[in-house]
Amino acid sequence: MQEKDIHSDLLDVAELAARTALPAPTVRTLLRGGTPPADSVNDRVRARITALARADMAATGKRMSDLASDISQRLGVSGYWARQVCDGKKVPSVELLHGLVEYFGVEEGEAFFTASAADALNRALLPLLHKLEHPESDPVLALMDRYGVRSADLRVHGSLTREQLERLLEGVLRSVVPPEGGRDQ
Missing domain, CATH: 1.10.260 (434 Repressor (Amino-terminal Domain))
Known part of the structure; x- marks a missing residue:
């Protein structure tokens, strides 16, 4: 499959333009590695x-x-x-x-x-990148994806204390890790 075919299969310029509110030619230029027109x-x-x-x-x-x-x-x-x-x-x-x-x-x-055009497009491409990275290989990402959680930032903004976060993670790990140090018998 040629590069152009891969891009057209994975990246819909019109959809990306709509999601970023960028002109389609700017999106196309950025996807090709070019520099968008200068703007303030x-x-x-x-x-x-x-x-x-x-x-x-x-x-x-x-x-x-x-x-x-x-x-x-x-x-x-x-x-x-x-x-x-x-x-x-x-x-x-x-x-x-x-x-x-x-x-x-x-x-x-x-x-x-x-945001600059490049930053706006990158932000729109991140969900596609996460899908391509096969989140099912990361159980936390798979769980977040399953429940529609786009991101988690529990420590920085104080929604949970460190102790609460440790208890939460410990409970999750206990529920998924088999007994006897993680080894099946």
Whole structure:
């Protein structure tokens, strides 16, 4: 199988463009190892909001005036401002950008709008990479995948104390490791 066939089988440029709110030519350039066009953070924010607005209108059948009105009501801004932002003519403040993250349901938060094209594409490719690495060979990853857990960060943010984490892991290990030091008899 040629390299082009492998890429087309594994990587759908249109889907990646939609998931990252990047232009398809930029995704294609990055997948080929090229350098995307230079842009500023403001350019990224405007372009990605516009892409999300267009995708939302396509999915819901809304017109721009309906979308702007909905955003206006949810974020407490003028309809004119909302339309300007959705058209890519204005850059929202950080506070309003956070509101747009919630409005559009962007899981990556504000970084979705501000990340470089390469970082945005890498973030979208990581789930594919994890699938290709056969998570079933790692029992923890397989369990996380089975229950739809995308990531776990139990130690850094204090959701569990060290002692609680040790008890949790000890309980899990006891339930899966055979008696007598892990050796079957």
